[in-house]
């Protein structure tokens with residue numbers, strides 16, 4: 299982008315301490331410069347007129363934590379190594395979806411940062427910006443991210459969601475079956491210091507485990523510009539979900555309003571997974587991801603690629619199609635497009651409802667990626 303070339307040269311000679319921050323700002327300028335008006339392809343439009351502009355790509359089935367709500371205690375059966383998408387395959391898929399109108403790619407897992415070539419992969423995704431990719435996002439548990447964060451930001455990652463379910467280090471070990479609380483807290487501060495904005499923090503709320511910490515998390519937003527998102531606990535393969543562990547978001551709002559009567563609704567972005575609120579005067583925000591008590595399927599713009607290469611059109615749908623196999627059989631992009639279009643057109647209007655989801659066969663969450 300010639301208009302920004304001069305700024306790029308200037309950043310190159312900045313001292314390291316301000317370089318990353320300047321790179322974030324330049325990234326935003328690049329995104330703003332991408333033409334907003336490009337036409338949207340019918341291939342990613344479903345039968346309910348939902349345009350899928352957001353692709354979640356899972357990079358690995360492995361993880362350095364073992365969160366109780368995400369995977370069974372005994373672990374999950376991993377795919378053979380050769381079944382996991384290679385970086386060229388991921389980039390081919392990403393390029394194809396971006397050429398059809400995807401503007402946002404979120405990298406997830408498992409834990410995306412355990413993938414060895416993560417930096418190179420993000421840099422290659424960055425090369426899709428001129429095609430229309432605006433956002434390269436990641437959802438991470440923040441354990442291995444701390445060290446990698448500056449280089450990932452320099453490579454083009456411009457949106458970060460971190461997962462943290464408790465502000466108590468002992469409970470952290472209980473919920474994740476591993477140590478690492480301090481590291482995640484440091485990663486949140488590092489991301490803020492790098493100028494990432496917003497830094498979203500995902501917190502799965504489970505009754506009897508961390509639900510009493512909700513007010514502490516709200517307090518966390520007083521001076522930190524973070525967006526805490528309370529997620530309703532969802533059922534997946536092997537997570538032994540029980541309805542009595544779910545805390546509907548309306549209950550959380552009541553509890554928060556009892557202490558902060560001014561707790562106020564904010565305007566949501568059109569396709570947001572979360573309902574945004576804040577305590578006036580606090581630096582950060584609070585959101586609720588209400589998949590169970592008040593689904594948001596009507597505005598769904600998300601598709602998923604699993605680490606083993608399946609296109610999964612709905613988080614709670616168990617129909618999948620292997621793009622990996624098609625690529626390895628030498629199919630053309632046109633042939634891939636036809637299969638993608640068919641899968642998108644078969645996407646259901648909404649998920650099956652809480653009582654049906656419990657008994658539905660689905661992957662464990664760690665093999666989906668959220």
Ligand SMILES: Nc1nc2c(ncn2[C@@H]2O[C@H](COP(=O)(O)OP(=O)(O)OP(=O)(O)O)[C@@H](O)[C@H]2O)c(=O)[nH]1
Pocket residue numbers: 404406435437459498500529570571572587589598600613667668
């Ligand atoms: N039901 C449902 N839940 C979703 C969907 N996308 C994400 N989530 C859940 O939302 C929670 C947070 O997910 P993230 O990985 O942070 O992604 P996100 O909410 O799309 O993040 P933003 O892009 O920052 O809005 C996780 O528990 C996801 O499983 C979706 O399409 N449907």
Ligand SMILES: C[S@@+](CC[C@H](N)C(=O)[O-])C[C@H]1O[C@@H](n2cnc3c(N)ncnc32)[C@H](O)[C@@H]1O
Pocket residue numbers: 361367368406407408409410437438439459460461500501502529530531532533534537663664666667668
């Ligand atoms: C599967 S993780 C993958 C990315 C990364 N390892 C992390 O934890 O951020 C993606 C998101 O899904 C959320 N999640 C996992 N299991 C969940 C469940 N049963 N209900 C609701 N959210 C869940 C996690 O809290 C995390 O924010």
Ligand code: SF4
Pocket residue numbers: 361362363364365368369407408409439461663664
């Ligand atoms: S939620 Fe994320 S960090 Fe926790 S086990 Fe699942 S994939 Fe790993």
Ligand code: SF4
Pocket residue numbers: 593594595596598599600611612613614615646647648649
């Ligand atoms: S449950 Fe399926 S349709 Fe509903 S928002 Fe999630 S991915 Fe979209």
